Amino acid sequence: MNTELVSAASIPASATRIAGKQVVGDGENFDVVTPIDGSVLGSERASSPAQVQAAVRAAAAAQPGWAATPADERARILLTAVASLRVDIERLSTLIMLDNGKTRAEAQQDVYAAAALLESAAEWARRVKGTTLVEGSGLERFTWREPVGVVAIFMPFNAPLMFSAMKAGAAIAVGNTVVVKSPMQNPYAAAVFADHLADAGVPAGVYNVLQGGADVGEAMVDAPELAMVSFTGSSDVGAIVGQRAVAQLKRLILELGGKSANVVFDDAPFDAAVDGSLAAIFRNSGQRCFSGSRLLLQEGIAEKFLASYVEKARSLRVGSPFDDDTQVGALITAADVQRVHAIVEQACAEGATVLCGGELPTEVAGRGAYYPPTVIDCTLVPNATVLQEEVFGPVVAVQRFATEDEAVTLANSTRYALAGGCWSADFGTGLRMARRVDAGMYWINSYAVHGGVEVTIGGRGASGFGQEMGEEGILAYTNVKTVLMDTRGDAVKGM
Numbered sequence: 341m342n343t344e345l346v347s348a349a350s351i352p353a354s355a356t357r358i359a360g361k362q363v364v365g366d367g368e369n370f371d372v373v374t375p376i377d378g379s380v381l382g383s384e385r386a387s388s389p390a391q392v393q394a395a396v397r398a399a400a401a402a403q404p405g406w407a408a409t410p411a412d413e414r415a416r417i418l419l420t421a422v423a424s425l426r427v428d429i430e431r432l433s434t435l436i437m438l439d440n441g442k443t444r445a446e447a448q449q450d451v452y453a454a455a456a457l458l459e460s461a462a463e464w465a466r467r468v469k470g471t472t473l474v475e476g477s478g479l480e481r482f483t484w485r486e487p488v489g490v491v492a493i494f495m496p497f498n499a500p501l502m503f504s505a506m507k508a509g510a511a512i513a514v515g516n517t518v519v520v521k522s523p524m525q526n527p528y529a530a531a532v533f534a535d536h537l538a539d540a541g542v543p544a545g546v547y548n549v550l551q552g553g554a555d556v557g558e559a560m561v562d563a564p565e566l567a568m569v570s571f572t573g574s575s576d577v578g579a580i581v582g583q584r585a586v587a588q589l590k591r592l593i594l595e596l597g598g599k600s601a602n603v604v605f606d607d608a609p610f611d612a613a614v615d616g617s618l619a620a621i622f623r624n625s626g627q628r629c630f631s632g633s634r635l636l637l638q639e640g641i642a643e644k645f646l647a648s649y650v651e652k653a654r655s656l657r658v659g660s661p662f663d664d665d666t667q668v669g670a671l672i673t674a675a676d677v678q679r680v681h682a683i684v685e686q687a688c689a690e691g692a693t694v695l696c697g698g699e700l701p702t703e704v705a706g707r708g709a710y711y712p713p714t715v716i717d718c719t720l721v722p723n724a725t726v727l728q729e730e731v732f733g734p735v736v737a738v739q740r741f742a743t744e745d746e747a748v749t750l751a752n753s754t755r756y757a758l759a760g761g762c763w764s765a766d767f768g769t770g771l772r773m774a775r776r777v778d779a780g781m782y783w784i785n786s787y788a789v790h791g792g793v794e795v796t797i798g799g800r801g802a803s804g805f806g807q808e809m810g811e812e813g814i815l816a817y818t819n820v821k822t823v824l825m826d827t828r829g830d831a832v833k834g835m
Contacts (some may be wrong), residue, residue, distance in 0.1 A: 345662070349435040351382050355522060355531035356551055358391060359398035360544025362531075365551050366391055370524060375441035375670035375709035376660050384527055386552030392519075392559040395548040398488045399517035400565040402545030407487050407515035411465045418462035418513060421540035421753040425455040432532065436501060437661040439526035441670025441709060442737055444661055446624055453790070454505040454533070460793035461505070461513035464814040469512055478828035479604070480673075485818040487515035488591055489567035492582065495530055497523035498653030499674050500626045506532040506808055511817045512546055516568075519548045519560055526674050527551050532740035557780045561585050568592070568817070572629075574728070575756075575802045579790060593816055595629070596799060597640050597730040598758030601751035602632030602787050603773065605744075608763035609785065614648050614788050620761070620787035622656060622713045626734040629803075635715075635738045636750055642740050644694065646717075648810035654696045654715040660708065671709040671733055677679075680711050680733035687726040689738070693717040697734070728754055744769065751777045758803035761787040 345776035367386030374381050387395070389803045406414070425432065426816045429451045436447035473481035496505050500523055508518045522530045530549045537547050550556055561569055561584045568591035571581045575596040585592045602620050604613050621633030639644055656667045671677050677700070684698045697714030714735045726737045741747045751760055751773075761783035762773045770784035780799045803804045807813050823827065 345434060345438060346381060346715040348431065349528075350431055351435065351440050351528055352531050352535075353382075353385055355527040355549060356387060356391070357531055357534040357547070357549040358395045359402075359548065360538055361614050363391065367556075368553055369522055372439065372525075373673070374438050374525060375672055375674070376438065376662070378707040378709070381438060382528075382697045384524075384551050387550040387556050389555075389559050390652075392550060394558055395519045395550055396490060396560065396563040396565050396603065397518050398545035400794065402543055403487070403489055403515075403517040405703055406512070406517055406543060406546050409515075413467075414513060414515070415462040415465040417510065417541040418458055418465065421542070422459045422462065422513065422683035424536050424540060425451060425458065429534070432501065432529075433530060435532065437669075439500070439528055441672065442624060442661055442665060443666050444667045446669065447661065450499055450502045450693065453499075453502045456793050457502065457505040458509040460809075461509035461814065462775070464510070464811070465513040466831055468814060468818065468821075471478070473822075478826065480825040480827060483825060484821045485514070485815070486821055487597050488817060488819050489516060490563075490565050490597050491518045491570060492566050493514050493565075494521045494557060494569070494571040495520055495523055497525040498624065498629075500526060500529035501533060503572060506813070507572070508533070508547060510808075510814050511570070512542070514818050516812060516817055517548075518545045519550060519566075521550050521557050521560060524551065524553060531763075549824055557581065557721060558584065561590070562588070568589060568805075572596070573805070578804060580681050593808070593809055594804030595797070595806070596758075596802060597732075597756060598629045598631070598799065599634060599728065599754040599756040600630055600761070600779065601634040601636050601742075601777070602760070603636040603762035604641060604645060605764040605766075605769060606638045606639065607765040608641065609765065609768075610641075610645070610648075612785065613763040614652065616763070616787050617649060618652055618713075619654070621722050621736040622653070622734050623788065624709070625669055627732050628782065628788065629730075630797075631686075631790060632759075632761060632786060633736055634751075636737065636747055638747070639738050639740050639742050646715075646738065650695045650715055652716055656713050658712055665687055668713060668734060671711055674707075674709045676733065677709050677711050680731055682733060683726055683729070683733075684714055684716065684735060687716050687718065687721075687724050690724050691721045692724050692726065692737075695738075700834050703796060704792050711782050730756070739801045744772070748773065755776065755797070755802040757801040758799035759788075761785075775804060790811045
């Protein structure tokens with residue numbers, strides 16, 4: 341890897357942060373490898389059990405003081421961090437390109453999104469209020485919103501800076517403190533976010549960052565001082581984390597996988613639907629939980645649509661994010677390339693047809709973790725595995741349908757219920773689909789277009805539960821306390 345790029349990203353010597361200090365882990369070494377060309381960006385050490393304990397205790401010690409800090413002051417501090425993130429966009433986007441393999445536009449969008457999410461959290465710090473239940477009766481009844489306490493946050497690898505702002509930003513805005521487990525594939529973003537918070541004036545212990553695998557996560561969840569777990573990742577790992585947290589009666593948010601259906605009706609706005617459906621799956625190399633990884637085409641438009649769609653998918657440029665012509669960047673690791681390719685080969689063995697892509701690249705930039713945009717026709721194989729399991733790569737599975745009812749049946753035919761979308765000139769069709777398809781978020785005549793920081797997201801079924809972003813996402817990190825105050829001097833006392 342170009343040493344100038346590594347220097348420009350200012351990769352920290354260690355990505356662990358405990359009680360406001362940069363700390364070197366006591367556990368095993370692991371290399372951080374860039375998916376761009378397979379070179380090593382740095383070496384990290386996992387956190388030891390003692391360091392997990394130290395981080396949780398630091399968060400617990402800092403929480404009362406941070407919760408008692410006036411909301412206006414918490415908001416001011418967070419807004420200072422927002423400004424510094426925006427000023428630091430070139431360095432941060434370079435870091436994201438290096439350790440995520442995202443294109444320059446995608447990396448910059450992650451920084452913009454992180455700043456916007458933290459700004460929204462800061463504003464919510466001032467806006468969270470209780471409710472007056474009954475007024476003027478002599479028995480006053482009202483509620484307060486209080487922080488839950490110490491929150492463990494499990495960060496996904498696909499957008500760790502953005503998720504740092506979305507999850508940790510929301511939690512600390514309303515008075516909680518957090519302990520973050522960084523993704524081992526790219527541990528730097530959460531640490532750099534911690535540094536921005538510290539420079540802005542967030543007290544030591546409010547935001548702590550640990551490194552490591554399942555053992556570190558288990559120790560975090562098991563810590564008696566911990567009140568809540570917020571996890572984003574795969575459904576299988578989320579189920580394990582969730583079971584452990586629920587067994588200890590800890591608050592839980594799970595934002596998990598998806599196998600979302602992007603439905604195109606015969607009357608769809610053709611060019612917009614083709615381009616939007618390409619972005620639905622191939623942006624971020626398909627590594628988004630809400631990707632439109634199933635493409636459902638009504639029979640009248642299917643052949644024309646597929647011809648244009650496949651032609652454009654073939655023309656997408658795959659390669660290094662530092663090439664400004666690149667449209668599809670890298671997967672997170674070389675192992676993920678092999679994993680995705682195995683799923684494509686399985687689909688072929690089951691009888692599906694690859695219309696484009698589906699081959700391990702031989703001449704892409706360096707030895708990076710690249711995979712071509714792949715379109716698989718599964719119309720004749722309705723039970724294909726690729727229609728049911730999340731690929732988390734640039735692979736879309738195509739099916740055809742005749743009627744709206746059939747489209748709904750196909751869209752609801754997986755265990756996931758995170759997102760979905762449809763394209764139709766008839767708004768009534770779009771609204772009916774939004775109502776009938778089981779999903780936490782639904783797009784009509786667009787797909788995966790960011791709705792803004794006030795839009796709430798969250799899934800159902802194997803896609804998890806709980807809300808992120810917006811008012812619901814903020815309130816998820818609070819407890820409700822009901823207060824009853826008797827102001828009647830002659831009130832009956834006792835039995």
